[in-house]
Amino acid sequence: MIRSTQQLLWERGYVGTSPKAIQAAADAGQGSMYHHFSGKAELAKAAIERSATELSAAAEEQLSAPGTAVERIARYLERDRQVLKGCRIGRLTADPDVMADPALRAPVEATFRRIRERLAEILAEGNQAGEFPETLDPVATAATVAAVLQGGYVLARAANDDEPFDQAVRGMVQLLQGVAS
Amino acid sequence: MIRSTQQLLWERGYVGTSPKAIQAAADAGQGSMYHHFSGKAELAKAAIERSATELSAAAEEQLSAPGTAVERIARYLERDRQVLKGCRIGRLTADPDVMADPALRAPVEATFRRIRERLAEILAEGNQAGEFPETLDPVATAATVAAVLQGGYVLARAANDDEPFDQAVRGMVQLLQGVAS
DNA sequence: GTCTATAGTTAGATAGAC
DNA sequence: GTCTATCTAACTATAGAC
Incomplete structure (x- = not known):
């Protein structure tokens, strides 16, 4: 049921996901759903938290791998x-009801904060290893890397084509390699 | 009425915007709305097209200004x-109903395509002026710049704070300056 | 725990008077 | 052109039986 909610939130967002749709997707009755959860918001909270955990774990998989800072970030960006x-x-x-509910926004905020911190850490390591010029700001660059991913999704969906995403990622990796050389 | 729809689409998206809400915001009756528009979709189409035009014009304001490629792009990124x-x-x-309707998705797609093309043009000019190393790919870098903006919005909204946006932009500008030096 | 019934509310639109 | 009345369906939840 949580898994079905995760899927529906991904595809249609919070406003666009109805309890009835969740029940149909999970093959569960209304009584069942309202027995285990107080309502849509609580179910969404569980789903968002699970997605957040899964996403962080997936990111860590690439980011904790060995290699230079640029290599690790490139692998993260270029992952399937x-x-x-x-x-x-x-x-x-983009969901105003999610952003307005602290319980729903918190895991979203935490996820991106963690990813930016992790990227900044890696970039700082690269700095210390002499991989980058000292002028490179790890915190700002980390935000840039995270933004490229999120923005790449937006551009790709707008185009209904992966290409803008791939280009954005390629451009980012090339820039990092450019300043690292 | 179109202006009210633009505002509501901005704040609540397509799924989250009801005809009734539009009428209330525009201080218009139902009869009035359904007289001028066939329904929510047509009204949204008009609103999206107008927003797209306004956005392209605003972008062009910074991008067509004089200066080096990096300067022009920095001014675009750093605009208020x-x-x-x-x-x-x-x-x-993020709105599945918008993405599913070709009439609604078209202006979204066109807007981002235009902006990426315009950025690529400017970067190519910078290349020809010897501003960048030849290895810089104008098309990929243009997608990266556009993605940083869109992703910056996402990060900022998640954090409920402008800072991640500002950091992402700063990181991008520094990277461009870094490869240009 | 799960089911069915019920209920108040909103979404999105149509009809017809003025 | 605008207004009010009306309509069907969906949304979100509660109640109470089993």
Whole structure:
């Protein structure tokens, strides 16, 4: 049931996902759903938190791998993704009801904060290893890397084509390699 | 009425915007709305097209200004924006009903295509002026720049704070300056 | 725990008077 | 052109039986 909610939130967002749709997707009755959850918001909270955890784990997989900072970030950016489906967590920022509910926004905020911190850490390591010129700001660059991903999804969905995403990622990797050389 | 629809689409998206809400915002009756428009979709089409036109014009203002490629792009990225409200056009990519309707998706697609092309043009000019190393790919870098903006909005909304947007932009500008030096 | 019935509310639109 | 009345369906939840 949580899994079905995750899927529906990904595809249709919070406003666009009805309890009835969740029940149909999970093959569960209304009574069942309202027995286990107080309502749509609580179910969404569970689903968002699970998606957030899964996403962080997936990111860590590439980011904790060995290699230079640029290599690790490039692997993170270039990992296989379902580009046209967009980011499960990022898309929630477009949902006013999610942003308005602290319980729903918190995991979204935490996920991106963690990813930016992790990227900044890696970039700072690269800095210390002499991989980058000292002028490179790890925190700002980390935000840029995270933004390229989220923005890449937006551009790809607008175009109904993976290409803009792939270009954005390629451009970002080339820039990092450019300043690292 | 179109203006009210633009505003509501910006704040609540297509799924989250009801005809009744539009009428209330525009201080118009139902009869009036359904006289001028066949329904929600047609009204949304008009609103999206107008927002797209306005956005393209605003972008062109910075991009057509004099200066080096990096300067022009930096001015575009750093222009004053209502960051926490997100991008009026970009947020529509999270709306499955907008993406599913070719008439509604078309202006979204066209807007981003135009902006990416315009950025690529400017970067190519910078290349020809010897501003960048030859390895810089104008098309890919243009997608990266556009993505940083869209992703910056996402990060800022998730954090409920402008800062991640500003950091992402700053990181992007520094990278461009870095490869240009 | 799960089911069915019920209920108040809104979404989205049509009809016909003025 | 605009207004009010009306309509069907969906949304979100509660109640109470089993």
